[in-house]
Amino acid sequence: RKEVEQDPGPFNVPEGATVAFNCTYSNSASQSFFWYRQDCRKEPKLLMSVYSSGNEDGRFTAQLNRASQYISLLIRDSKLSDSATYLCVVNPSLGSWGKLQFGAGTQVVVTP
Amino acid sequence: DVKVTQSSRYLVKRTGEKVFLECVQDMDHENMFWYRQDPGLGLRLIYFSYDVKMKEKGDIPEGYSVSREKKERFSLILESASTNQTSMYLCASIVTNTGELFFGEGSRLTVL
Secondary structure, three states: OOOEEEOOOOEEEEOOOOEEEEEEEOOOOOOEEEEEEEOOOOOOEEEEEEOOOOEEEOOEEEEEEOOOOEEEEEEOOOOHHHOEEEEEEEEOOOOOOOOOEEOOOEEEEEEO | OOOEEEOOOEEEEOOOOOEEEEEEEOOOOOOEEEEEEEOOOEEEEEEEEEEOOEEEEOOOOOOEEEEEEEOOEEEEEEOOOOHHHOEEEEEEEEEOOOOEEEEOOOEEEEEO
């Protein structure tokens, strides 16, 4: 079993619609969680950190469910420019960044 | 604007050749990483450096070595390239108090 798992998609989303997807992680002691966005043939860039209480940044909402060991990302009012692959990143260690675990990514395609 | 710069975007090498991939960051970060990214597998850590001249093996160090002689520069070396090392290589550095990774644009290596 992979340490961090994501549905690869693609999630085909009409412009203006809402899309949500999850990322499950295997280590219950994981400390910090992130969503990165990666455009085609580009490097990943931080979209948002995921906090225990959940957090929102404009049209993006991230949630953490420690009991079920997953994080989620919801995109409201999807734009064509939201088309990308979304990577889930989990840090299972406290005090060290050398063990970051990456999901393989969820592809989102927003269509006109 | 913060920056991680990788020396080569695209390389084509022959089996058995020695390959150097260089990475420079201008953010004075202590921690730097080399990952490879392959479809369906996500990012996998090759090596991690937490200080000058300090390094730790990641998940897939076989066939690779690294060098960190200066804080801003982290080099990845393939002593004898093989076809299974054809991949996208991503260098990153991290803001340790937030966990935000900054990636270079990537080096796409093809080994023939």
